[in-house]
Every structure is written in C-alpha cells, then in structure tokens.
Amino acid sequence: MRNCYYFVTYSRLAILLWTSLIVVLCNCNSSFGCPSEEYEALLELRSSLLHNDYTSPPTWGRGRDCCLWKRVICSNSTKQVSKLMLSWLVEYDQFKQWRLDFNIFSSFHELRQLYLSSNQIVGSLSQIDISGLRKLEILDLSDNMLTETIPLSFKNLSSLNVLNLGHNQLNGTLNRE
Numbered sequence: 001m002r003n004c005y006y007f008v009t010y011s012r013l014a015i016l017l018w019t020s021l022i023v024v025l026c027n028c029n030s031s032f033g034c035p036s037e038e039y040e041a042l043l044e045l046r047s048s049l050l051h052n053d054y055t056s057p058p059t060w061g062r063g064r065d066c067c068l069w070k071r072v073i074c075s076n077s078t079k080q081v082s083k084l085m086l087s088w089l090v091e092y093d094q095f096k097q098w099r100l101d102f103n104i105f106s107s108f109h110e111l112r113q114l115y116l117s118s119n120q121i122v123g124s125l126s127q128i129d130i131s132g133l134r135k136l137e138i139l140d141l142s143d144n145m146l147t148e149t150i151p152l153s154f155k156n157l158s159s160l161n162v163l164n165l166g167h168n169q170l171n172g173t174l175n176r177e
Contacts, residue, residue, distance in 0.1 A: 033065030034074055038081050041107035042066050045086075052098050054090050073113075080110035087117040087140065097122040097145065106132045117164070118143040125170060126151045138162040145169060 033039070046056040057070040066081070067074035073083035090096055100121050105111065112135050121144040130136070131153040139157075142164040149172035150165065 033063075033067050034072075034079055034081055037107045039064065039066050041104050042069070042072065042081075045104050048098075048100065048104070049089060052096060054096065054098065056089075075110060078110060081108050082110050083113040083115075084108070084111065085113075085115045087115045087119065089119050096120060099123055102128045102130055105130060108133065109135070111136055112159075113138040115140045116144070117141065120145055122146070124148040125165070125168070129153055131156050133157065135159050140164040141168065142166040143168075148172075 034042075042060065046060045049056045059069045060066075062069070066072055067079060071085045072081055073085070074080060075082045090098065098119055098121050100116075100119075100123070105114065109132075111133055114133070114136060115138070117140045121141070123146060125141075125146040126148040128151060130139075134157070136157055137159050139160060139162070143166070146165070146168040148170065150170060154160070154163065
C-alpha cells in the first residue's frame with residue numbers, strides 16, 4: 001500500500017512538473033525578444049536600407065531576438081522596442097538619398113526615442129504620419145533633406161518633449177497651443 005501512495009504522489013508531481021514546463025515553453029515565444037510585429041518592422045527597415053545601397057547595422061537579422069541588435073534598445077519588462085538609435089547610417093560623402101517609409105514605425109507601440117539624424121532622408125515632412133507613436137518622447141530628424149512644413153499631426157504627440165528638425169529644408173511654424 002505504501003508503494004502505491006508513493007507512486008500516486010510521484011505521478012502527480014511529475015504531471016505538475018510537465019505541465020509547468022509546457023506552460024513555460026509556450027510562453028517563451030511571447031517573452032523572448034521583441035514582438036514579431038516589431039521584428040518584422042526592423043527587417044523591413046533593414047531591407048529599405050539595403051535597397052538604397054546603405055549598410056544596415058551588422059547585427060540586424062542575426063537571430064530572432066532583435067533586442068540584442070545594435071542600435072535597438074528594448075524595455076526590460078515588456079521586451080518591446082523603446083529606443084531606436086538610427087543616426088549616421090550613411091556617410092555624407094556617398095551622396096545617396098533615402099526615401100524612408102515612416103509607416104514602418106507604426107509597429108513600435110512602446111517607442112519612446114527615435115533618432116534618425118544625418119541619414120540624408122528625403123521627402124516631404126508634411127507627408128509623415130507618426131501620430132500612432134503616442135509614447136514618443138524624443139524625435140530627432142535633424143541633418144536630413146526633409147522639405148515643406150511641419151505636420152500638424154506632430155501636435156498630437158502629447159508625450160513628445162524633444163523635437164529636433166534642424167538642418168533640413170523646412171518652412172513654416174508649429175504653434176504650441
């Protein structure tokens with residue numbers, strides 16, 4: 001009878017351990033690295049760089065965990081991208097232009113800092129819609145070739161504390177009302 005008791009106890013313990021292991025393994029996909037939506041967006045950004053004959057950061061595309069990639073900082077708690085340091089991806093003596101699709105950034109719901117200075121990004125600033133980046137605190141688009149006016153949608157970025165648009169070809173003003 002005693003052997004039967006130990007068998008039942010160990011069987012329950014084994015089932016509990018296996019169940020715990022399965023739960024942990026199933027949850028690893030969601031907690032390992034950045035979310036797939038952000039991973040795909042970074043690969044799309046990398047593709048955009050390569051398409052324009054730029055070089056992407058060397059670690060981009062290596063492994064599934066984009067939180068380990070250079071120039072990408074993720075939140076320790078959520079593993080979502082919180083900071084992208086993408087300045088100086090191209091050297092000025094190359095005289096290339098990058099027509100960046102800013103829709104790529106709509107996947108980064110926790111993005112707080114976006115640095116894109118000195119990349120020779122061309123296009124109309126008024127066509128850029130980043131209104132979905134509600135948590136964005138710092139946006140640096142300085143030293144590019146952006147034209148036209150500052151979009152009114154920038155006023156909707158309520159968390160934005162720093163906006164650097166210096167050394168572009170912009171005109172107009174943005175009222176702080």
